[in-house]
Amino acid sequence: MAEILVLVDHVDGEVKKVTLELLTLANRLGEASAVWVGAGYDGAKDKLAEYGAQKVYVGDEELASYVVAPKAALLAELVGSKSPAAVLVAATGEGKEIAGRLAVKTGSGVLTDVVDVADGFVAEHSIFGGGIISHAKVKAGTPIIAVRPNSIAPEAAPATPAEEQVAVTLSDADKGAKIVEKVVEEKGERPDLTEASIVVSGGRGVGSGDNFKIIEELADSLGAAVGASRAATDAGWYPHSFQVGQTGKTVSPQLYIAVGISGAIQHRAGMQTSKTIVAINKDAEAPIFELVDFGVVGDLFQIAPQLTEEIGKRK
Amino acid sequence: MNIVVLVKQVPDTESPRKLKSDDNTLDRAAADGVINELDEYAIEEALLIKEAHGGEVTVLTMGPDKAAESIRKALAMGADKAVHLKDDALAGSDSLQTSYAIQQALGTTGFDLVVLGAESTDARTGVLAAMLAERLGVPQLSLANKVEIDGTSIKVQRQTDYGHDKVEATLPAVVSVVEKINEPRYPSFKGIMAAKKKPVETLDIAAAGIDAAQVGLANAATEVVDFAEAPPRAQGQIVTDEGDGGAKVAEFLASKKFV
Numbered sequence: 001m002a003e004i005l006v007l008v009d010h011v012d013g014e015v016k017k018v019t020l021e022l023l024t025l026a027n028r029l030g031e032a033s034a035v036w037v038g039a040g041y042d043g044a045k046d047k048l049a050e051y052g053a054q055k056v057y058v059g060d061e062e063l064a065s066y067v068v069a070p071k072a073a074l075l076a077e078l079v080g081s082k083s084p085a086a087v088l089v090a091a092t093g094e095g096k097e098i099a100g101r102l103a104v105k106t107g108s109g110v111l112t113d114v115v116d117v118a119d120g121f122v123a124e125h126s127i128f129g130g131g132i133i134s135h136a137k138v139k140a141g142t143p144i145i146a147v148r149p150n151s152i153a154p155e156a157a158p159a160t161p162a163e164e165q166v167a168v169t170l171s172d173a174d175k176g177a178k179i180v181e182k183v184v185e186e187k188g189e190r191p192d193l194t195e196a197s198i199v200v201s202g203g204r205g206v207g208s209g210d211n212f213k214i215i216e217e218l219a220d221s222l223g224a225a226v227g228a229s230r231a232a233t234d235a236g237w238y239p240h241s242f243q244v245g246q247t248g249k250t251v252s253p254q255l256y257i258a259v260g261i262s263g264a265i266q267h268r269a270g271m272q273t274s275k276t277i278v279a280i281n282k283d284a285e286a287p288i289f290e291l292v293d294f295g296v297v298g299d300l301f302q303i304a305p306q307l308t309e310e311i312g313k314r315k
Numbered sequence: 316m317n318i319v320v321l322v323k324q325v326p327d328t329e330s331p332r333k334l335k336s337d338d339n340t341l342d343r344a345a346a347d348g349v350i351n352e353l354d355e356y357a358i359e360e361a362l363l364i365k366e367a368h369g370g371e372v373t374v375l376t377m378g379p380d381k382a383a384e385s386i387r388k389a390l391a392m393g394a395d396k397a398v399h400l401k402d403d404a405l406a407g408s409d410s411l412q413t414s415y416a417i418q419q420a421l422g423t424t425g426f427d428l429v430v431l432g433a434e435s436t437d438a439r440t441g442v443l444a445a446m447l448a449e450r451l452g453v454p455q456l457s458l459a460n461k462v463e464i465d466g467t468s469i470k471v472q473r474q475t476d477y478g479h480d481k482v483e484a485t486l487p488a489v490v491s492v493v494e495k496i497n498e499p500r501y502p503s504f505k506g507i508m509a510a511k512k513k514p515v516e517t518l519d520i521a522a523a524g525i526d527a528a529q530v531g532l533a534n535a536a537t538e539v540v541d542f543a544e545a546p547p548r549a550q551g552q553i554v555t556d557e558g559d560g561g562a563k564v565a566e567f568l569a570s571k572k573f574v
């Protein structure tokens with residue numbers, strides 16, 4: 001079976017769910033080999049084994065001290081020495097950048113924001129705000145594919161991976177952008193927006209930053225992440241890093257609840273591939289209702305707290 | 316400081332966007348063109364840097380004739396001059412080829428700093444800054460939501476999924492910016508008038524030193540094999556709140572096993 005490289009996405013050893021999704025996908029297409037860069041490997045290796053990594057390549061910790069380039073250098077080294085059939089990375093901001101540099105280094109085609117990959121490495125995209133499904137292929141080099149988080153259901157498939165340390169010599173250019181400090185923002189107990197299986201987002205209808213408590217309480221009752229429309233982040237009610245949409249994050253959860261959001265095309269671009277969509281909006285004509293599986297026309301200040309309470313009762 | 320800001324004209328997201336059925340590429344004629352939104356933040360950042368440190372801002376755009384509209388807007392905002400890379404041979408280029416073409420064009424302008432938006436609203440690949448930095452062999456300062464320059468040293472705050480990284484480098488460098496790094500200015504009437512007199516140089520691939528065999532749809536490293544409209548979502552159930560709206564949603568969520 002052909003070897004497929006999966007770059008592990010993690011924060012200080014805490015493996016992101018998208019990595020498990022990529023391992024599952026890689027084992028569907030061939031044999032998954034995980035590639036590790038950075039601190040915390042010892043605490044993470046069981047997780048990689050549990051989700052089917054047949055091999056793990058471990059790079060030097062120093063590679064994580066510079067922006068992106070060293071990770072691409074390590075992958076390029078592996079593409080050269082192991083001739084994998086494809087390389088999978090998470091379609092996060094950083095994952096896509098690594099993919100881009102790797103593509104230049106290896107003269108390969110790169111496909112980003114992919115939602116599925118079929119035999120022959122035919123990649124599926126959902127484009128223009130989810131209105132069109134397209135398929136694309138890489139014609140040159142080794143397919144480099146950045147897969148959108150939450151697109152594949154991760155499946156445990158315990159393996160006993162062989163470990164291999166990989167050395168790579170960094171050029172001065174690879175070390176050009178030094179990370180002098182890593183600032184991890186407190187997000188409390190809530191899951192990551194792009195990884196969460198449930199997202200509750202608030203928009204202009206929420207009315208103020210203080211009122212976002214209503215959104216947070218609803219999210220917490222469901223163990224969900226909080227998102228926001230651009231109208232809400234522009235107003236300063238919620239930080240920009242929580243913005244969903246074309247110029248914000250793309251999310252694809254099992255359940256998306258839009259509260260006081262009209263459903264502009266730029267917002268839809270970031271959430272349209274959600275599996276189940278629920279909206280609460282007082283305007284029956286709001287475009288968000290074209291997307292929903294379930295919608296309530298009414299005042300969010302009545303409906304959202306009642307929903308939070310009802311969910312509490314059902315626990 | 317020689318600052319080059321990359322600008323791309325994209326179809327307006329408000330107007331319907333389509334792919335062409337003959338070659339599966341974006342139908343740029345079908346939609347109104349606008350400047351890629353994040354590029355406005357890039358232009359603003361370039362202007363702020365020039366205002367603080369002196370120098371010149373050059374707009375570099377690759378695209379068909381129509382892209383001249385976006386150049387005008389960037390000049391009206393305050394950029395000093397522009398280079399328009401346009402050649403039929405470039406049509407259909409993918410990200411790998413585009414980064415090569417822009418690298419070559421940057422050879423004609425030179426640069427201390429290249430500034431661009433982190434992503435375009437049409438392709439949304441988010442790879443160009445990384446590819447350019449790789450090709451140019453200069454530091455990649457991407458996804459910046461804050462930029463500080465002192466002499467030849469540059470510090471940026473890089474937006475990450477977990478918060479941000481503080482990054483340091485030495486110029487020359489490539490910087491890509493995210494939304495909300497600044498508040499892009501509107502062109503003033505004076506700016507719009509002045510823009511008409513600012514120099515715009517047109518480059519074809521020969522003038523930019525671009526090898527025709529390395530660009531264009533036929534030579535792309537990726538290809539779109541097919542596309543179709545996404546199946547419409549089944550019409551959902553919509554109810555009007557009669558005091559029990561929250562309970563109704565809870566019932567629905569329970570029926571789907573979310574609670």
Ligand SMILES: Cc1cc2nc3c(=O)[nH]c(=O)nc-3n(C[C@H](O)[C@H](O)[C@H](O)COP(=O)(O)OP(=O)(O)OC[C@H]3O[C@@H](n4cnc5c(N)ncnc54)[C@H](O)[C@@H]3O)c2cc1C
Pocket residue numbers: 202203204205206228229230231232243244245246247248249259260261262263264265266267270280281282283286298299300301328352436
């Ligand atoms: C290039 C570009 C990029 C963009 N990128 C993004 C992006 O990434 N993300 C994004 O979200 N937007 C983006 N936008 C903006 C987008 O076009 C919309 O302006 C924005 O999504 C609107 O946010 P909203 O739905 O919260 O506000 P509105 O459109 O104002 O909608 C508010 C909704 O709340 C409802 N409401 C009000 N009060 C109540 C109440 N008491 N109870 C129930 N409902 C109520 C109203 O009926 C209305 O439907 C972008 C725009 C452009 C041009």
